[in-house]
Amino acid sequence: MENIALIESFSEFKDDKFIDRVTLMSILEEVFRAALKRKFGSDDNFDIIINPDKGDLEIWRNRTVVEDGAVEDENQEIELSHARKIEPDFEVGEDVSEEVKLIDLGRRSILALRQNLIAKIHEHDNTIIYKQFIDLVGEIYTAEVHHIRHRVVILLDDEGNEIILPKDRQIPSDFFRKGDNVRGIIESVELKGNKPSIVMSRSSPVFLEKLFEQEIPEVFDGLISIKKVVRIPGEKAKVAVDSYDDRIDP
Numbered sequence: 001m002e003n004i005a006l007i008e009s010f011s012e013f014k015d016d017k018f019i020d021r022v023t024l025m026s027i028l029e030e031v032f033r034a035a036l037k038r039k040f041g042s043d044d045n046f047d048i049i050i051n052p053d054k055g056d057l058e059i060w061r062n063r064t065v066v067e068d069g070a071v072e073d074e075n076q077e078i079e080l081s082h083a084r085k086i087e088p089d090f091e092v093g094e095d096v097s098e099e100v101k102l103i104d105l106g107r108r109s110i111l112a113l114r115q116n117l118i119a120k121i122h123e124h125d126n127t128i129i130y131k132q133f134i135d136l137v138g139e140i141y142t143a144e145v146h147h148i149r150h151r152v153v154i155l156l157d158d159e160g161n162e163i164i165l166p167k168d169r170q171i172p173s174d175f176f177r178k179g180d181n182v183r184g185i186i187e188s189v190e191l192k193g194n195k196p197s198i199v200m201s202r203s204s205p206v207f208l209e210k211l212f213e214q215e216i217p218e219v220f221d222g223l224i225s226i227k228k229v230v231r232i233p234g235e236k237a238k239v240a241v242d243s244y245d246d247r248i249d250p
Helices: 010-014 021-040 080-086 107-134 205-215
Strands: 046-051 056-066 077-079 095-100 140-148 152-156 162-166 181-192 195-201 224-232 236-243
Touching: 021 046, 021 056, 021 107, 056 080, 077 080, 080 095, 107 181, 107 195, 140 162, 140 205, 162 181, 181 205, 205 224, 205 236
Parallel strands: 056 077, 162 195
Antiparallel strands: 046 056, 056 095, 140 152, 140 181, 152 162, 181 195, 224 236
16 A cells, blocks of 8 residues: 555554544544545445554445446446456456555545544544543642743643633732642633633632542541632632531531
8 A cells, every 4th residue: 555644644543542443443434435425426335444553444446347338327337348357257247346545536635634534533532631621620630830821821731631720710829830730620621613621720619628628537528518618819718617417516
């Protein structure tokens, strides 16, 4: 098979941290079938065999042999004389499988196919990240300062996911340097376009509540429950607590 950039990139895709082999093969087949449909008008009579581990793929077009001059659909039918160039003993009415080389699709189609493939992979990754963080909303999370802007601090976690800490979600006394570890709660997660926007907060009352749960054993164990938290970040806070155990004075 031709050594083109599309095939060389298979090894990159299969090592992607969010994608499994079955999903990768499904995305690859979807992208190739879309390209075949654009080129030939239909992809129903094509078999696609993919080996992402080796970076190999084979595309086979299945057509029915008809008499010379009787072809009505070039994608579905092949003349007897052409079929016998593939195998000399073909007869009318038999099925012929012929390999389609990627180069036959045209260089422009190949470049578009690769771009579509990369876009599909990124879309899949972003969906996984969104689902991962939507389950973490309201939970404490730690990430590292990557970039400091006037109204926002950009954080990166251990997986390289970008998290935004806006100025109005920071404590007034906060001062960050690149490389600092920052702890807060995941306040919101939204899909903007196909990319997840993850927002952290250090000023939310929920952050203080979660800190109490982590640091105070009685709260963590459920012996004392937090009813409400009110705070002026960096200045003062009030925490209303209760206990269902008469032996404990909350």
